[in-house]
Amino acid sequence: xxxxxxxxxxxxxxxxxxxxxxxxxxxxxxxxxxxxxxxxxxxxxxxxxxxxxxxxxxxxxxxxxxxxxxxxxxxxxxxxxxxxxxxxxxxxxxxxxxxxxxxxxxxxxxxxxxxxxxxxxxxxxxxxxxxxxxxxxxxxxxxxxxxxxxxxxxxxxxxxxxxxxxxxxxxxxxxxxxxxxxxxxxxxxxxxxxxxxxxxxxxxxxxxxxxxxxxxxxxxxxxxxxxxxxxxxxxxxxxxxxxxxxxxxxxxxxxxxxxxx
Numbered sequence: 001x002x003x004x005x006x007x008x009x010x011x012x013x014x015x016x017x018x019x020x021x022x023x024x025x026x027x028x029x030x031x032x033x034x035x036x037x038x039x040x041x042x043x044x045x046x047x048x049x050x051x052x053x054x055x056x057x058x059x060x061x062x063x064x065x066x067x068x069x070x071x072x073x074x075x076x077x078x079x080x081x082x083x084x085x086x087x088x089x090x091x092x093x094x095x096x097x098x099x100x101x102x103x104x105x106x107x108x109x110x111x112x113x114x115x116x117x118x119x120x121x122x123x124x125x126x127x128x129x130x131x132x133x134x135x136x137x138x139x140x141x142x143x144x145x146x147x148x149x150x151x152x153x154x155x156x157x158x159x160x161x162x163x164x165x166x167x168x169x170x171x172x173x174x175x176x177x178x179x180x181x182x183x184x185x186x187x188x189x190x191x192x193x194x195x196x197x198x199x200x201x202x203x204x205x206x207x208x209x210x211x212x213x214x215x216x217x218x219x220x221x222x223x224x225x226x227x228x229x230x231x232x233x234x235x236x237x238x239x240x241x242x243x244x245x246x247x248x249x250x251x252x253x254x255x256x257x258x259x260x261x
Contacts (some may be wrong), residue, residue, distance in 0.1 A: 007044040009071045014043050018061070025056035045070075047048040053115065108142070116140065116227040127200045132192035132228065136236050138243065139195055139228035141184035141215060141257070149176060155217035158206040165201075165213040172217055176256050184212045184257040185243050187236035191228050199226075214257040 010018065012106075018040065025036050034128075037056075040047060047056060050069050054060045064070040108119065118125075119142075120130075143149070151172045157165035177183075188194030201209040202216045215221055231239055244254055244261050254261065 005042070005044045006046045006049060008050060008069065009073045010044065011073055015072065016085050017043055018045055019058070020057055022058055026058065089134065108144075111140070111227055114229070116229045118227045119225050120227075121222065122199060122202065122224045122226060125195075125226055126203065129192060129196045129199065132195055134190050134192045135229055135230040135232070136189050136234075137187075137191045137228055137230040138239050139186050139188065139191060139226060140182055140238050141186075141212070142181050142225040142227065143183050143218070143220070143223075144181060144225055145220060148178075150216045150219035152194070152219055155213075156202055156204055156221065157213045157216035158201045158204050160201070160206050160208055160210055163210075165210070166217060167214065172214060175214060175253070177251050177253065180247070180251060180255070182247065182255050183218075184215055184255055185240055185247070186212060187240035188228075189236070195226060195228065212261060213258045214259075 005240075021036050021040050021043075025033060028036055033056075037047065045088050045092075047054075051060055052065060061070075063066055072163075112119075117167060120131075153166070154171060159165065186194070188200070197207055197209040198212055201207055201213070215224060218224070241261060244258055247255055248261075
């Protein structure tokens, strides 16, 4: 009798196969489902043990990772807060890295479901930075407008150490990702301090938040939306890196104002 290989923690490669097989089950007829389920068990996923009574769907697979029933073992996902948002993964290029792609208000709800909070316009948040937590975490800046962006030759960013933060309109145009509304992904050891620096820099202060400076050459920068997520016990840098890599895997380049991975 073959040894049973039931488990709840999987590598990234195993997850790719699991997602592909669950997608097959969503549309497979009865004659094929048994064989597909056998392939899942061979990987180690015994669905009836972890999802009794639940249909084989990507949405239910998502929930199993969100509630901690299933986990990733890869070093890049060592932190329990970094879980694969499988319902946002491209079908043609499955990856365990989170895909952040905000294109509608409905998609913003996905950020909220993932634990992000805030979603406050820059103009209002500048007046109330005390609501930001003094915890480590990650944050995102979103441009909700569906209107094509207008760029300023001279933005509102500060001249930190005398350096001009502005770049050419051509560079801004080339960096802008039209199919996504996420324009910046950042990390912080202290969200209140770091996001506060971002906002102050954008208001002309000569302080050290050089990253994200492209934001302040957007004509509507005061209307940008900021959301954040604390990451207890996790390295914000690792999460930020994962989010950016996932973005690149979908769009072919980093978010508009991210100048490095």
